[in-house]
Amino acid sequence: MNTTLSTFRPVAAPLVEGVARVVAFDNGLAVLEPEQRGTCAGCGAAARCESQGIGSLAARLAQRRFTLPTGLALRVGDRVRLGVTPCSLLEASAIVYVLPLLGSLLAAALAQWRWASDAACLGAALAGLAAGFLCVRGVEAWRAGRAGPEFELLGLAGPDESSR
Amino acid sequence: MREYLLMMLGAALVNNVILARFLGLCSFMGVTTRIDTSLGMGFATTFVITVSSMIDWAVEAWLLEPLELGYLRTVTFIMVIAAAVQFTEMVIRKVSPTLFRTLGIYLPLITTNCAVLGVALLLVEGRMGFLASVLFAFASSVGYSLVMVIFAGLRERLALTQAPLLIEGPPLGFITASILALAFMGFSGIST
Structure with missing residues (x-):
């Protein structure tokens, strides 16, 4: 047995995959709109609803459009699989959601300790x-x-x- | 302080949103195929539940209760939750387009997650002050995220086993969830 540590290589975590649809092309870049994943049949049906309006799912998805260079011969309407590393996804989630939430809870706790008033607490x-x-x-x-x-x-x- | 801690412990573990109150079961079964996506969903849901509970508390205390409009509670809370999600997305898009784009491909539907509305309605039943309400909502959503991540870990392992064809897939998931719920009943002696 002459196994060295270099024999064991860390296995890369599989990418978190998402599906996006090609909606247009802009200067050679594909404009992609992510498909909403449905957690159940009801959510899936809502995700497939195309009705536009303020706050509708279709309008929210249209806001999330982004461009990506592609090496494939794609056409408008094609669905592509995209992958992103789990680490960067979790990092993004943590920054976007955890930082503001901690700030809010901390400020509310400080206001409660200082003024003991619900209105002040809400404002804080x-x-x-x-x-x-x-x-x-x-x-x-x-x-x-x-x-x-x-x-x-x-x-x-x-x-x-x-x-998925 | 001790009261707050016990209340949070109770909300997260003893009266867990998923395993004791059976809320948010669609996302519990639908998103828990991987630990990392479950954790991402947990972060997002925790944020939405906590922020919408703040607004729901203000709407209930200063609008619905004084004007005796309790019958409009459910529809008002749904509107508040939808507005909170929409507003959050707009702010994130403004302050961090890169992160917004990254999250865009996997963000599930949080507005229709019944756990968000369920926690808001539980707050009304509890008749708590603002800080207690927010901490209760935060702890409930942390409990939700905890169970999501534990269940995702179990499902990742279950995917590698050879289960009988009869219970393969969702049935095995539900059996595992029920055993997990029994395990969480062990916390019931801590606080109520």
């Missing part, structure tokens, strides 16, 4: 939330110099394929 919580979002902007600016999370085009998606 909202102010803490706003401050948290400002922190997110700061973190985003700090991360701008680093390599950000990048999507990997994995290929065309099958007709029954959804995000």
Whole structure:
């Protein structure tokens, strides 16, 4: 047995996959709209609803459009599989959701300790939330110099394929 | 302080949103195929439940209760939750387009998650102050996320086993969930 540590290589975590639809092309880049994953049949039906309106799912998905260079010969309407590393996804979730929430809870607790009033507590919580979002902007600016999370085009998606 | 801690422990473990109150079962079964996506869903749901509970508390205390509009509670809370989700998405898009884009491909439907509405309605039953309400909502959603991640871990292992064809897939998931619920009943002695 002459096994060295270099024999064992860490296995890369599989990518978190999502499905997006090609909606247009812009200067050679594909404009992609992510498909909403449905957690159950009801959510799936809502995700397939095409009705547009303020706050509707179709309108929210249209806001999430992004461009990506593709090496494939794609056409408008094609569905593609995209992958992103779990680490960058969790990092993004943690920054966007946890920072503002912690700011809000901390501010609410401080206001309760200082003034013991529900109205002051609510005001402080909202102010803490706003401050948290400002922190997110700061973190985003700090991360701008680093390599950000990048999507990997994995290929065309099958007709029954959804995000996982 | 001790009261708050016991209340949070009770909300997260003893009266767990999923395993004791049976709320949010669709996302519990639908998103828990991988630990990382479950954790991402947990972060997002925790944020939405906590923020919408803040607004719901204000609407209940300063609008619905004084004007005796209790019969409009459910529809009002649904509107508040939808508005909170929409507003959050707009803010995130503004402050961090890169992160918004990254989350875009996998974000599930949180607005229709009944756990969000369920927690808001539980707050009304509890008749608590603002901070207690927010901490209760936060702890409930942390309990939700905890169970999601534990269940996702179990399902990742179950995917590698050879289960009998009769119970393969969702039936095996439900059996595992019931055993997990029994395990969580062990916390019932801690606090109520």
